[in-house]
Amino acid sequence: MATIYDVSVMAGVSLATVSRVVNNNAKVSEKTRLKVLEAMEKLDYRPNATARSLASNRSDSVGVLVSQLEGPYYGTMMQQIEEALRSAGKHVIIAAGRSDEALEKDGVEFLLDRGCDALVLDVEAVTDEYLVQLAKGRTPIVLINRYIDAIQDRCIYLDNEQGGYLATSHVVSLGHRDVAYVSGPLYKLDVRQRIAGHKRALAEAGIDYDERYFVEGDFAEDGGAAAMEALLERGVPLSAVVCANDRMASGAIAVCLERGLSVPGDISVMGYDNNPLPRYISPTMSTISNPIHEMGKMAAHWVLKHVYQVDVAIAFEFMPTLIPRGSTAVKTP
Amino acid sequence: MATIYDVSVMAGVSLATVSRVVNNNAKVSEKTRLKVLEAMEKLDYRPNATARSLASNRSDSVGVLVSQLEGPYYGTMMQQIEEALRSAGKHVIIAAGRSDEALEKDGVEFLLDRGCDALVLDVEAVTDEYLVQLAKGRTPIVLINRYIDAIQDRCIYLDNEQGGYLATSHVVSLGHRDVAYVSGPLYKLDVRQRIAGHKRALAEAGIDYDERYFVEGDFAEDGGAAAMEALLERGVPLSAVVCANDRMASGAIAVCLERGLSVPGDISVMGYDNNPLPRYISPTMSTISNPIHEMGKMAAHWVLKHVYQVDVAIAFEFMPTLIPRGSTAVKTP
DNA sequence: CTGTTAGCGCATTCAC
DNA sequence: GTGAATGCGCTAACAG
Numbered sequence: 180m181a182t183i184y185d186v187s188v189m190a191g192v193s194l195a196t197v198s199r200v201v202n203n204n205a206k207v208s209e210k211t212r213l214k215v216l217e218a219m220e221k222l223d224y225r226p227n228a229t230a231r232s233l234a235s236n237r238s239d240s241v242g243v244l245v246s247q248l249e250g251p252y253y254g255t256m257m258q259q260i261e262e263a264l265r266s267a268g269k270h271v272i273i274a275a276g277r278s279d280e281a282l283e284k285d286g287v288e289f290l291l292d293r294g295c296d297a298l299v300l301d302v303e304a305v306t307d308e309y310l311v312q313l314a315k316g317r318t319p320i321v322l323i324n325r326y327i328d329a330i331q332d333r334c335i336y337l338d339n340e341q342g343g344y345l346a347t348s349h350v351v352s353l354g355h356r357d358v359a360y361v362s363g364p365l366y367k368l369d370v371r372q373r374i375a376g377h378k379r380a381l382a383e384a385g386i387d388y389d390e391r392y393f394v395e396g397d398f399a400e401d402g403g404a405a406a407m408e409a410l411l412e413r414g415v416p417l418s419a420v421v422c423a424n425d426r427m428a429s430g431a432i433a434v435c436l437e438r439g440l441s442v443p444g445d446i447s448v449m450g451y452d453n454n455p456l457p458r459y460i461s462p463t464m465s466t467i468s469n470p471i472h473e474m475g476k477m478a479a480h481w482v483l484k485h486v487y488q489v490d491v492a493i494a495f496e497f498m499p500t501l502i503p504r505g506s507t508a509v510k511t512p
Numbered sequence: 513m514a515t516i517y518d519v520s521v522m523a524g525v526s527l528a529t530v531s532r533v534v535n536n537n538a539k540v541s542e543k544t545r546l547k548v549l550e551a552m553e554k555l556d557y558r559p560n561a562t563a564r565s566l567a568s569n570r571s572d573s574v575g576v577l578v579s580q581l582e583g584p585y586y587g588t589m590m591q592q593i594e595e596a597l598r599s600a601g602k603h604v605i606i607a608a609g610r611s612d613e614a615l616e617k618d619g620v621e622f623l624l625d626r627g628c629d630a631l632v633l634d635v636e637a638v639t640d641e642y643l644v645q646l647a648k649g650r651t652p653i654v655l656i657n658r659y660i661d662a663i664q665d666r667c668i669y670l671d672n673e674q675g676g677y678l679a680t681s682h683v684v685s686l687g688h689r690d691v692a693y694v695s696g697p698l699y700k701l702d703v704r705q706r707i708a709g710h711k712r713a714l715a716e717a718g719i720d721y722d723e724r725y726f727v728e729g730d731f732a733e734d735g736g737a738a739a740m741e742a743l744l745e746r747g748v749p750l751s752a753v754v755c756a757n758d759r760m761a762s763g764a765i766a767v768c769l770e771r772g773l774s775v776p777g778d779i780s781v782m783g784y785d786n787n788p789l790p791r792y793i794s795p796t797m798s799t800i801s802n803p804i805h806e807m808g809k810m811a812a813h814w815v816l817k818h819v820y821q822v823d824v825a826i827a828f829e830f831m832p833t834l835i836p837r838g839s840t841a842v843k844t845p
Numbered sequence: 846c847t848g849t850t851a852g853c854g855c856a857t858t859c860a861c
Numbered sequence: 862g863t864g865a866a867t868g869c870g871c872t873a874a875c876a877g
Binding site for chain 3: 528529532539540541544563567568
């Protein structure tokens with residue numbers, strides 16, 4: 180592997196001059212520049228990113244920490260981030276936190292130690308306090324899917340309260356009053372926000388909140404199925420079930436159909452996230468859009484703007500929208 | 513940020529000694545070790561990975577290049593790789609190649625320049641020759657989903673020919689003889705291998721291969737729908753359609769149902785990959801298992817074994833299996 | 846068992 | 862416009 184020194188020798192110039200033409204950040208006469216370029220070419224010289232990083236204290240790479248890599252959710256986000264960054268010559272180092280506080284912190288430290296120029300975090304287990312503290316450090320961070328007042332200028336988030344509100348008010352507006360809610364794990368902030376929106380929609384319709392209509396799920400299809408079964412066991416009248424994500428809604432619908440209940444004839448079911456599902460599925464899923472890819476892209480733009488001085492516009496808050504489809508319908512008497 | 517020097521001063525030892533206790537790779541008296549650990553603790557010392565990498569010529573990170581990050585396919589693979597590597601204290605740097613030769617090469621060079629200890633590649637646009645050459649370099653590489661004879665000891669792959677064979681022989685064994693095939697993009701090697709298996713199954717059943725029963729698709733749902741429509745337009749008798757992946761099979765089924773054709777009553781449809789699909793979908797998808805997560809894990813193990821001297825067993829070839837479900841049935845007269 | 850010394854490959858003052 | 866010198870933080874011989 181040729182080094183900058185080899186190039187300088189072949190070009191008959193100093194090492195500093197080679198560095199200048201490589202980085203194109205100082206005046207170099209056209210003549211010597213050409214000599215250097217020729218030598219670089221001949222030696223197939225490629226700068227050593229590690230050495231450059233050590234000397235300059237920049238790495239041209241940004242760390243991304245997500246809670247998991249699989250599923251329809253993070254893949255599209257990662258794709259957007261990688262794409263936006265790579266097209267600006269920056270690169271991505273990935274770590275997965277698995278919704279575990281220790282693992283998330285470990286991931287952050289790893290990315291920090293690797294000398295990332297910035298961190299994009301989609302984390303849920305660490306505390307606000309930790310993140311606020313982290314934000315004071317030398318490495319800029321930007322949060323996806325999380326709003327913290329003290330560092331709101333680094334938060335790219337979805338208005339989940341509004342999303343929860345939209346979902347429930349949709350079924351309420353169809354005439355449903357016996358509306359159950361299948362939430363995600365309660366330790367997650369966005370889950371609690373969606374619940375708050377759900378409650379607001381109920382209150383607005385003058386419907387009392389009733390614990391018997393609530394089940395905590397796990398965001399997985401089987402969990403949605405189990406939740407649906409639990410609700411049916413409870414023997415309370417039920418005409419609509421709002422789920423905190425599409426996967427649980429799928430499980431809930433499956434249980435209904437298996438028990439001979441028609442969806443949406445007997446029970447309306449709402450999802451959340453707008454996951455891609457096969458087009459021939461029946462019923463199609465009424466859901467709430469979750470523009471996660473937009474947020475990923477925006478997080479990348481935030482980094483480009485604040486760390487690499489690229490001139491791009493930034494939006495912080497994203498609004499969910501209702502996508503009514505076939506799994507919800509007007510309440511029949 | 514405290515450096516190793518700060519620690520050595522506070523502990524009253526030399527810089528080399530600190531390095532020894534950090535790396536735990538040489539005898540240090542228990543007494544001085546404790547002094548050092550205490551100083552590290554007090555200063556909240558964390559080694560600078562970049563400097564360490566430059567000095568030692570190792571980075572404890574491995575590069576992973578995939579053609580895309582989104583979709584059900586690569587997420588689960590990435591997850592397995594990250595998990596296996598992280599639990600061994602190694603880390604993952606990701607790049608996406610987007611099935612473009614230039615981008616794939618660019619990704620490889622980036623990962624190489626970052627000083628990755630090894631590369632895991634799931635690439636399709638670069639030539640065998642390029643990869644063989646790359647394998648001769650100083651950085652070990654391992655290939656997923658690609659078999660190259662000259663470097664077979666670095667290939668983790670699925671027997672796609674066999675998968676293609678299984679898919680088609682399944683419907684043939686159900687009595688179908690008018691069997692269409694919707695392939696993926698022909699420039700992809702695994703696509704051609706699946707086709708070869710398809711042809712073998714036909715030949716074995718004494719069915720002549722007929723171009724009118726072949727459509728090149730794009731691995732996307734809409735492409736599968738378009739392919740199905742094209743097949744129906746052709747006006748040839750049709751009793752089964754074998755698709756090169758589940759997503760296209762979904763599109764194909766959608767078109768059948770929209771046209772009032774029953775699946776599998778009128779037409780049997782086969783998928784490939786065994787993607788997760790909602791449990792309430794009807795018909796359920798007959799498919800071929802593609803143990804991509806296993807292959808991801810194995811690639812990580814390969815790296816652990818050959819680069820980091822961890823003692824693990826390696827399997828190179830993975831066999832697809834038939835998963836018959838509801839979208840295929842015995843041919844009715 | 847411990848300290849000294851020399852780089853790893855490059856960016857970045859400073860002189861000239 | 863160009864070169865010489867210094868150091869980024871750490872590892873790895875080599876002595877002792």
